Amino acid sequence: MLNEHAVKEDDIIAQQKKVVEDIISVRLITEENSVFERTEGGFVSLEFTDGNGEKKFYSRVSVHQCFPYSDPDRYISVREPDRDGREIGLIEDLNKMSKKTKEMILEQLELRYFAPVIIKIRSIRDEYGYSYWDVITDKGPCRFTVRMGGSNVYSIGKNRYLVNDIDGNRFEIPDLYKLTAREIKLLDLYI
Amino acid sequence: MNLCYTLPDELFEKVRPVLKGEKIIYCLPLDLNLNGEFTKFGWTVVTRRRLVVISDDQIGEIIELSEADEIICSHEVNGGILIARQDGSDRLLARFSMRYLTQYSYVARGATLFCRGDSRVLENQEREKYCPKCGKVLPGTQGCPRCAKSGRMFRRFLELCGSYAIRLSAITILMAATSAITVSQQYVNRRFIDNVLVPATGTLGEISAFFFTMLLLTGAALALTAFNTIWSNSLGTRISRDLRARVYAKINQLSLEFISSRQAGELMNRVVHDTSHIRAFMEHAFAQMFTRIFIMAGALIAMVTMNFKLALLTLAFAPAAFALIRAFRRMERRLWRQQWRFDDKVNNRLQDVISGIRVVKSFGQEKRETERFESYVDRMTHIQKRNELFWATLYPFITLIITSGTFLIYYLGGRDVLNDRMTPGQLIQFIAYANMLYMPLQFVSRLPRMIMRLKTSIERINDILDEEPKIADSPDAVDIEIKGDVEFKNITFGYKSYQPVLENINLSVRKGEMIGLVGSSGTGKSTMINLLMRLYDPDEGSILIDGVPITAISKNSLHRQIGVVLQETYLFSGTLLENIRYANPDASRIEVIRAAKIANAHDFITHFPNGYDTYVGEHGYTLSGGERQRIAIARAILHNPRIIILDEATSSLDTETEYQIQEALERLIAGRTTFAIAHRLSTLRKVDRIVVLDNHRIAEVGSHNELMRKKGIYYKMVMAQLEMHSVRK
Numbered sequence: 063m064l065n066e067h068a069v070k071e072d073d074i075i076a077q078q079k080k081v082v083e084d085i086i087s088v089r090l091i092t093e094e095n096s097v098f099e100r101t102e103g104g105f106v107s108l109e110f111t112d113g114n115g116e117k118k119f120y121s122r123v124s125v126h127q128c129f130p131y132s133d134p135d136r137y138i139s140v141r142e143p144d145r146d147g148r149e150i151g152l153i154e155d156l157n158k159m160s161k162k163t164k165e166m167i168l169e170q171l172e173l174r175y176f177a178p179v180i181i182k183i184r185s186i187r188d189e190y191g192y193s194y195w196d197v198i199t200d201k202g203p204c205r206f207t208v209r210m211g212g213s214n215v216y217s218i219g220k221n222r223y224l225v226n227d228i229d230g231n232r233f234e235i236p237d238l239y240k241l242t243a244r245e246i247k248l249l250d251l252y253i
Numbered sequence: 254m255n256l257c258y259t260l261p262d263e264l265f266e267k268v269r270p271v272l273k274g275e276k277i278i279y280c281l282p283l284d285l286n287l288n289g290e291f292t293k294f295g296w297t298v299v300t301r302r303r304l305v306v307i308s309d310d311q312i313g314e315i316i317e318l319s320e321a322d323e324i325i326c327s328h329e330v331n332g333g334i335l336i337a338r339q340d341g342s343d344r345l346l347a348r349f350s351m352r353y354l355t356q357y358s359y360v361a362r363g364a365t366l367f368c369r370g371d372s373r374v375l376e377n378q379e380r381e382k383y384c385p386k387c388g389k390v391l392p393g394t395q396g397c398p399r400c401a402k403s404g405r406m407f408r409r410f411l412e413l414c415g416s417y418a419i420r421l422s423a424i425t426i427l428m429a430a431t432s433a434i435t436v437s438q439q440y441v442n443r444r445f446i447d448n449v450l451v452p453a454t455g456t457l458g459e460i461s462a463f464f465f466t467m468l469l470l471t472g473a474a475l476a477l478t479a480f481n482t483i484w485s486n487s488l489g490t491r492i493s494r495d496l497r498a499r500v501y502a503k504i505n506q507l508s509l510e511f512i513s514s515r516q517a518g519e520l521m522n523r524v525v526h527d528t529s530h531i532r533a534f535m536e537h538a539f540a541q542m543f544t545r546i547f548i549m550a551g552a553l554i555a556m557v558t559m560n561f562k563l564a565l566l567t568l569a570f571a572p573a574a575f576a577l578i579r580a581f582r583r584m585e586r587r588l589w590r591q592q593w594r595f596d597d598k599v600n601n602r603l604q605d606v607i608s609g610i611r612v613v614k615s616f617g618q619e620k621r622e623t624e625r626f627e628s629y630v631d632r633m634t635h636i637q638k639r640n641e642l643f644w645a646t647l648y649p650f651i652t653l654i655i656t657s658g659t660f661l662i663y664y665l666g667g668r669d670v671l672n673d674r675m676t677p678g679q680l681i682q683f684i685a686y687a688n689m690l691y692m693p694l695q696f697v698s699r700l701p702r703m704i705m706r707l708k709t710s711i712e713r714i715n716d717i718l719d720e721e722p723k724i725a726d727s728p729d730a731v732d733i734e735i736k737g738d739v740e741f742k743n744i745t746f747g748y749k750s751y752q753p754v755l756e757n758i759n760l761s762v763r764k765g766e767m768i769g770l771v772g773s774s775g776t777g778k779s780t781m782i783n784l785l786m787r788l789y790d791p792d793e794g795s796i797l798i799d800g801v802p803i804t805a806i807s808k809n810s811l812h813r814q815i816g817v818v819l820q821e822t823y824l825f826s827g828t829l830l831e832n833i834r835y836a837n838p839d840a841s842r843i844e845v846i847r848a849a850k851i852a853n854a855h856d857f858i859t860h861f862p863n864g865y866d867t868y869v870g871e872h873g874y875t876l877s878g879g880e881r882q883r884i885a886i887a888r889a890i891l892h893n894p895r896i897i898i899l900d901e902a903t904s905s906l907d908t909e910t911e912y913q914i915q916e917a918l919e920r921l922i923a924g925r926t927t928f929a930i931a932h933r934l935s936t937l938r939k940v941d942r943i944v945v946l947d948n949h950r951i952a953e954v955g956s957h958n959e960l961m962r963k964k965g966i967y968y969k970m971v972m973a974q975l976e977m978h979s980v981r982k
Contacts, residue, residue, distance in 0.1 A: 075976050078973060101342065102342070103342055103344035104344065104345030105343055121341065121343075122343050173334065173348070175330045175331070176330065176332030176348075178291075190702075190705055190709065199291070201291050202291035202292060203291060207389075227351075228382060229352040231351045250591075
């Protein structure tokens with residue numbers, strides 16, 4: 063009886079250790095151990111063979127960039143789609159995957175990351191604590207509102223700026239000095 | 254927030270055949286297409302039977318809700334997607350930006366209810382962010398200060414001013430009097446020049462008569478102005494004091510639901526800043542507004558009657574001067590704002606480094622931080638210098654341009670005097686009036702902004718004053734003497750109606766029993782406690798204390814008899830004595846000492862140099878976590894509650910302190926019904942029954958030994974904890 067209890071306890075401890083190991087191990091997804099496939103519903107599925115040769119099929123995976131700004135193509139975390147979904151593995155470099163896979167992953171990244179880039183600033187008007195922006199982005203024309211003060215327009219590296227609007231959307235200005243002098247003057251007040 | 258927008262007519266005609274006459278329950282716009290591009294708005298339409306997506310004016314996906322398992326709104330990075338889950342596979346339906354995320358998450362939950370045959374319709378109580386009329390951002394209020402009619406705002410302002418309305422009108426009349434004097438002074442001036450000085454026939458007696466008239470008028474104007482200023486200021490202070498008290502009282506009264514839907518800082522702003530905006534308006538704008546406007550009007554009338562042509566000429570300059578002032582002000586604001594922003598940056602940097610000074614030092618980064626800070630300061634100096642230079646050169650120049658209108662009067666008016674069309678006195682009077690007209694222009698150009706700020710503040714204050722407290726005592730609420738039996742009956746509750754945190758909770762607790770609540774974070778332990786304290790009312794079911802529903806017990810008598818020892822003990826700024834007496838200010842000193850002794854706090858308190866008079870809280874003496882907890886226990890003992898709620902700290906303390914706290918707690922809870930959110934095994938072993946919450950429901954109930962034998966969730970938790978300890982050792 064006592065023994066049985068001890069065995070159970072060991073079991074649980076072993077289980078826990080496995081969970082921890084699972085969390086901390088780095089698994090790389092390569093062209094060889096994975097098959098990505100478009101699903102009918104507009105997502106991507108994955109059949110992954112892990113280090114022990116075990117095959118597992120995921121009907122939908124979601125992809126996260128580890129370095130969305132500084133190194134967008136490398137270290138793509140492929141995860142189960144739910145909010146606290148596990149990481150299935152990392153794609154070390156998207157450019158080392160087959161063209162077909164790369165395309166699929168890029169599509170999914172596009173779906174996950176909504177990051178319009180401001181191409182042209184038509185006007186910025188400020189009124190009572192908020193500034194109202196009218197811009198053209200690579201995703202089309204758009205108007206949005208930014209709270210004044212605080213750090214809603216901020217720099218992430220040389221001449222590269224992000225703008226957060228009051229809804230939580232984020233717009234990117236990749237290079238301030240690629241804008242016209244008039245546009246820079248409009249922006250001057252906020253950066 | 255609106256969950257059911259009105260579909261444009263022509264689109265409604267298009268979807269009508271698909272809907273087959275069903276009523277539209279939810280309808281939201283889509284601002285993105287599936288490629289993530291801003292396009293012409295699409296729509297998502299939900300009836301009880303189906304979900305239809307319209308994009309580019311075409312009907313896209315149609316989902317029969319009875320065939321779907323779930324509709325999911327997934328929060329992606331800076332955007333969201335709508336998914337239908339059908340037989341375990343996901344289908345992408347639509348894409349939207351963050352603007353509609355909250356609304357879509359409600360609609361997805363609502364549609365999922367329909368999938369499961371539940372016909373309830375969800376509502377979202379959150380405020381709209383944008384004014385549906387003008388599209389501008391709302392300052393966290395229900396009404397839009399921009400769209401609100403000025404008349405209504407003025408009425409609300411008078412309402413806020415309350416009993417001071419009479420004094421307000423008195424001040425206005427006084428201001429009119431001041432203005433009349435100021436204008437008439439120039440008339441006396443003219444008489445003096447024309448009748449006494451120019452003909453050179455005046456006597457000394459006449460001169461002294463004028464002297465005394467002028468003295469009297471000036472003195473009267475000064476006295477009235479001083480009086481006005483004092484009155485407006487004291488009135489402003491009083492009104493803002495009253496408002497502060499009212500807003501603060503209201504915030505205390507409102508349910509946590511209202512308060513937690515707003516940031517603490519925002520509510521503080523309403524109490525402090527918005528009320529002081531009103532005061533500032535009273536002091537700076539109101540006191541001067543009428544005087545200046547009256548003076549301008551008086552001067553204008555006098556000018557027109559004196560010399561129509563010259564008056565027109567002077568006026569012609571006014572719009573130009575006004576436009577110039579406005580342009581100048583915009584430039585001024587721009588420069589200032591740049592400077593402020595930089596000030597902010599420097600301050601933040603400073604605060605950051607000073608707060609993190611240990612890290613900076615321990616990594617030896619002092620030099621780098623100093624250099625970085627210096628570069629900030631250099632840039633700030635540069636901006637400041639530039640701004641100062643700008644003021645110094647531009648300001649006099651602007652004043653010159655604005656007043657150049659009056660120079661023209663010198664010329665044209667001077668000609669009229671020479672041609673005998675005007676007397677010298679009239680010219681001097683006229684020039685004085687022209688100045689009266691031009692000088693307040695700067696002030697007038699600031700008025701719209703000041704009024705808008707006032708309107709916003711009024712709106713934000715009223716927003717709180719108009720709110721009805723959700724959890725109010727029913728008129729027949731009774732005071733009861735609580736014995737300690739507690740029953741949770743079919744309780745279902747969620748902070749957001751679509752997301753239940755507790756589902757169908759049933760638990761009956763006997764008087765004097767100690768219940769341990771366990772479960773991983775987010776399973777609803779604290780929520781059960783919040784409901785018991787009636788900080789929120791459950792969506793379904795009821796809580797009974799001694800057989801009486803808590804909704805029928807007066808809040809006062811309920812809270813008086815429930816004691817709380819929270820995980821993070823909050824000590825208010827004040828002495829230890831005040832803090833221990835917080836719930837029971839009338840307790841005698843010996844009672845306080847007795848409570849502190851029971852709480853194992855007396856000894857460490859008497860070791861402080863200032864004993865019970867030690868000042869704690871902000872800017873005060875810092876107590877350790879263990880000490881704070883014991884103060885909280887003493888507070889609860891003095892409170893002498895019938896039901897005790899204990900939220901045990903997760904962080905572990907040293908064994909000695911831990912032992913003292915345990916001991917104090919045991920004394921506190923003896924004979925009282927206790928609910929403990931427990932993390933420590935030592936606590937859990939002592940409780941009568943353990944309630945394990947899992948997935949928002951009660952999963953297991955029983956004593957420690959029973960649950961260990963059962964080898965369920967609790968057993969696993971205990972084992973995991975033991976394992977953690979053995980790893981640490």
